[in-house]
Amino acid sequence: MTGAFVRGSAVLLAALAPASGAGAAPRPVVLAAAPAHVTLAGSARTTVRVTNSGTKRVRVDVSRAGFALDLRGRPRVVWNGAGRSAAGWLTFRPKRFALAPHASVSLAVAAKLPRRVEPGDHDALVLLSTRPLDSGHVGVRLRLGVVVVVRAPGVVVRRLELRGLRLARRGRGRVLELVVDNRGNVTEALERARVVLSPDGRDGRRAVLVATSRDLRPRTRGIVEFRLGGRRHGWTTARVLIPAADGRSPLSRTYRLRL
Secondary structure (H helix, E strand, C coil): CEEEEEECCCEEEEEEECCCCCCCCCCCCCEEEECCEEEEECCEEEEEEEEECCCCCEEEEEEEEEEEECCCCCEEEECCCCCCECHHHEEEECCEEEECCCEEEEEEEEECCCCCCCCEEEEEEEEEEEEECCCCCCCCEEEEEEEEEEEECCCCCCCEEEEEEEEEEECCEEEEEEEEEECCCCCEEECCCEEEEEECCCCCCCEEEECCCEEECCCEEEEEEEEECCCCCCEEEEEEEECCCCCCCCEEEEEEEEC
16 A cells, blocks of 8 residues: 655645556546635535546545644644644534545535634644445545634734744755744745845845745744755855735845855
């Protein structure tokens, strides 16, 4: 069995299946959920459309779990649902169903807040786990996670803090790693973060590096990476700029480092 996590803008996939050979044959199980990321304002409900685009009829079991991101933004399932998890607040219907090839079903997802809850964002996963109904030589299982963010009422606190910036190696290349703390109570989307490099010396040319977008959950720390191309060396002034939400001034900090 092989396992792999594939992250889009808001969905977590875990494919559990024997490795398949090369070829253009249609896949037996292709499961999709739309939307893949939902936000609920307090106690509310929504509908997710689940579609089987594969060639085999499958059974889908629905469950729930906690959700987390590691330092580099890679998603993972948290089975104990600790921290700011909303897993225990979620219900869904139906809890299991069968899908014929190219068929769809509507999954109702609802959240009910407990009596006392901290304001801000709390998230969880609705897990869709498949198993084939038709016998065959190759068993295929797919686990698809729909991210559900429940925003509890109260004062929204946005507080990002830029920490250290350092040079690191990635294989044969180099990257700048920026450590960011989210001390607020809502998830922050770090989009279009950039660093402006101003090398010392008259012959040095400025360069602008743009990072890949990522999310940073409340009360967590993360790393934003900037790929460093070319053969830049020596002392450099690096000014980091991260656009802020809601029209606020961008977050900025200047560092001195040696490349």
